[in-house]
Amino acid sequence: MIEIKNLSYKYKDFEVKNISFNLNYGETLTLLGPNGAGKSTILKVIYGLLKPNYACVFIDGMDFHKLPVKERAKIMSLVPQSHSPVFPYKVIDFVVMGVSSQLSLFESPKKEHYKKALNVLKMLGIEHLKDKTYTELSGGQLQLVLIARALVQEPKVLLLDEPISHLDFKNQVLILDILQELAKNKKLAIIMTLHDPNFAALYSDKIAFVKDGSLLDFGEVSEVFKDEVLEKVYDLPISLINIRDLKIVLPKKFIMKNHDKFNL
Numbered sequence: 313m314i315e316i317k318n319l320s321y322k323y324k325d326f327e328v329k330n331i332s333f334n335l336n337y338g339e340t341l342t343l344l345g346p347n348g349a350g351k352s353t354i355l356k357v358i359y360g361l362l363k364p365n366y367a368c369v370f371i372d373g374m375d376f377h378k379l380p381v382k383e384r385a386k387i388m389s390l391v392p393q394s395h396s397p398v399f400p401y402k403v404i405d406f407v408v409m410g411v412s413s414q415l416s417l418f419e420s421p422k423k424e425h426y427k428k429a430l431n432v433l434k435m436l437g438i439e440h441l442k443d444k445t446y447t448e449l450s451g452g453q454l455q456l457v458l459i460a461r462a463l464v465q466e467p468k469v470l471l472l473d474e475p476i477s478h479l480d481f482k483n484q485v486l487i488l489d490i491l492q493e494l495a496k497n498k499k500l501a502i503i504m505t506l507h508d509p510n511f512a513a514l515y516s517d518k519i520a521f522v523k524d525g526s527l528l529d530f531g532e533v534s535e536v537f538k539d540e541v542l543e544k545v546y547d548l549p550i551s552l553i554n555i556r557d558l559k560i561v562l563p564k565k566f567i568m569k570n571h572d573k574f575n576l
């Protein structure tokens with residue numbers, strides 16, 4: 313189990329306060345909230361890029377941040393929100409770096425590791441990019457390559473900061489489908505941030521709503537995905553519409569304005 317207990321972090325002008333939630337292996341949790349709410353900060357603290365001076369991340373009961381760096385890399389990987397490529401690696405060489413936590417100090421990646429990297433590129437539908445120079449990718453291609461590198465690492469816990477923000481609609485669905493499948497089949501625990509509450513509800517088991525650095529609500533999607541909670545989070549009148557077995561979020565004013573257009 314992954315337990316986040318009273319996670320807090322203070323910048324000069326902003327503070328994340330007392331965030332607590334948990335998830336099991338095989339579950340996906342999405343952090344939802346407005347811009348600047350503190351979602352990326354929470355992921356950075358969990359991963360250990362930002363360091364509070366007390367224990368707040370427990371993996372199977374262990375204080376995660378006390379583990380040696382290499383052990384941490386075997387357990388957790390992070391797909392950052394933005395990344396500026398510096399070195400002109402080939403995509404396949406960049407992706408294979410994801411296995412470095414599985415190698416000893418002076419060991420180089422072997423054929424089997426390249427095979428693994430190629431399989432992940434195939435799974436993500438970007439095998440054709442393998443020999444391309446990493447610094448020459450589009451924003452969406454770069455995002456897919458970063459996800460590939462994190463998956464090659466084969467972590468038990470995967471953190472993703474807005475993993476679909478640069479992707480086209482089909483690739484958004486593809487990536488969320490793949491993540492959902494990996495969570496279920498490989499018992500991966502996923503913590504991600506998204507901006508689309510509909511995708512969050514459809515692809516998560518649990519949601520943590522964050523606003524102004526605090527946890528507004530946390531629980532199973534069926535418990536917390538409610539119009540009154542969403543309205544409070546986004547300061548926006550919201551309607552939840554039932555379509556077959558789904559609940560779809562729309563801003564209330566869309567419905568009023570487009571009632572005739574869509575026969576609502």
Ligand SMILES: Nc1ncnc2c1ncn2[C@@H]1O[C@H](COP(=O)(O)OP(=O)(O)OP(=O)(O)O)[C@@H](O)[C@H]1O
Pocket residue numbers: 323324325326345346347348349350351352353354
């Ligand atoms: N390195 C930093 N130093 C000081 N303040 C920071 C730093 N990084 C982020 N902040 C501030 O912390 C607050 C939360 O930022 P954070 O990136 O965690 O929000 P977020 O919920 O991920 O936002 P978004 O949805 O816009 O990506 C913001 O007010 C931001 O300006």
